[in-house]
Amino acid sequence: MPAKKYLLGIDIGGTKLAAALADGEGQLLHKTRRPTEAPKGSQHVLDGILHLGREILTQANISSSDIACIGVSCPGPVDYKTGIMYTPPNLPGWGDVPLKEILQKEFGIPAKFDNDANAAALAEYKFGAGVGYKNMVYLTMSTGIGGGIIIDGRIYRGTHGSAGEVGHQTLLPDGPLCGCGKRGCMEALCSGTALSRIIREEVKRHPESSMLKLAGGKAEKLAPPVLIEAAKAGDELALQIWEEAGYHLGWGLANLANILDPEIFILGTIAIKAGELFLAPARKALDKFIFNRHIPLPELVSAKLGDEIGEYGAIAVALAT
Ligand SMILES: [Zn+2]
Numbered sequence: 648m649p650a651k652k653y654l655l656g657i658d659i660g661g662t663k664l665a666a667a668l669a670d671g672e673g674q675l676l677h678k679t680r681r682p683t684e685a686p687k688g689s690q691h692v693l694d695g696i697l698h699l700g701r702e703i704l705t706q707a708n709i710s711s712s713d714i715a716c717i718g719v720s721c722p723g724p725v726d727y728k729t730g731i732m733y734t735p736p737n738l739p740g741w742g743d744v745p746l747k748e749i750l751q752k753e754f755g756i757p758a759k760f761d762n763d764a765n766a767a768a769l770a771e772y773k774f775g776a777g778v779g780y781k782n783m784v785y786l787t788m789s790t791g792i793g794g795g796i797i798i799d800g801r802i803y804r805g806t807h808g809s810a811g812e813v814g815h816q817t818l819l820p821d822g823p824l825c826g827c828g829k830r831g832c833m834e835a836l837c838s839g840t841a842l843s844r845i846i847r848e849e850v851k852r853h854p855e856s857s858m859l860k861l862a863g864g865k866a867e868k869l870a871p872p873v874l875i876e877a878a879k880a881g882d883e884l885a886l887q888i889w890e891e892a893g894y895h896l897g898w899g900l901a902n903l904a905n906i907l908d909p910e911i912f913i914l915g916t917i918a919i920k921a922g923e924l925f926l927a928p929a930r931k932a933l934d935k936f937i938f939n940r941h942i943p944l945p946e947l948v949s950a951k952l953g954d955e956i957g958e959y960g961a962i963a964v965a966l967a968t
Pocket residue numbers: 814815816825826827828829832834835
């Protein structure tokens with residue numbers, strides 16, 4: 648077996664940890680997962696990460712000297728150069744963790760880092776809906792809205808590495824409060840958290856909607872999956888909520904398009920499940936707010952990699968130039 652043939656990917660999420668082994672081209676060969684169990688503390692999570700790395704080497708019957716590089720996808724903020732994770736909000740009590748140093752000490756291999764949104768953008772660029780494009784923006788579309796901007800095939804990081812916070816562009820200065828403390832951010836208008844809030848408010852005003860019944864009468868279950876199910880069954884209120892959320896999404900995308908001129912927007916998580924319920928009104932708003940009418944409208948599609956995006960993201964980080 649030739650040495651340095653493989654790439655090891657490690658994906659650190661708030662609920663699950665994953666490790667993947669790929670060949671030098673990024674083809675996944677093995678993968679393994681375990682729950683993060685973040686409340687058990689940073690040492691427990693770190694032990695879990697190292698365990699997964701060792702486990703996958705055993706599975707593949709190779710040693711760490713056969714690995715060219717480790718790619719790590721982790722929650723931000725992370726310094727992609729030093730591999731220090733700075734008090735990740737999803738991993739309470741972590742403080743600042745020099746993960747690159749820890750991994751290099753354990754495996755003796757160079758490690759590359761990126762935050763999960765950039766890693767997911769790289770994954771779609773190399774293996775998913777972004778294959779064949781050079782300029783794209785990926786939006787995470789889950790509880791919050793994160794982003795990864797790829798220009799000429801490389802992540803655009805900005806001066807301090809903090810570019811890509813597409814969810815915190817202000818659309819409505821007097822709009823609903825965002826998790827960041829400002830009002831009317833795109834994230835406060837069409838993220839998963841925002842959709843759940845909107846559904847709960849609207850169902851109170853429109854008790855005739857089928858959504859509360861679909862949620863088993865439990866207001867806390869009024870969330871995007873119920874909104875998708877109700878809209879697919881023709882529920883008027885659900886369709887209206889998607890229309891408005893899509894309008895805000897498309898408005899935000901048009902702002903990005905006016906500044907970055909990408910070929911394609913790729914949307915993850917909720918957009919994958921909602922599909923055209925979300926994308927069709929967003930495309931209309933994108934068309935409405937775009938400035939340059941003489942160029943093709945950027946494509947707007949949902950992500951392709953689904954549940955394996957974490958693994959592919961970590962491998963894509965290892966492959967990134
Ligand atoms: Zn915000």
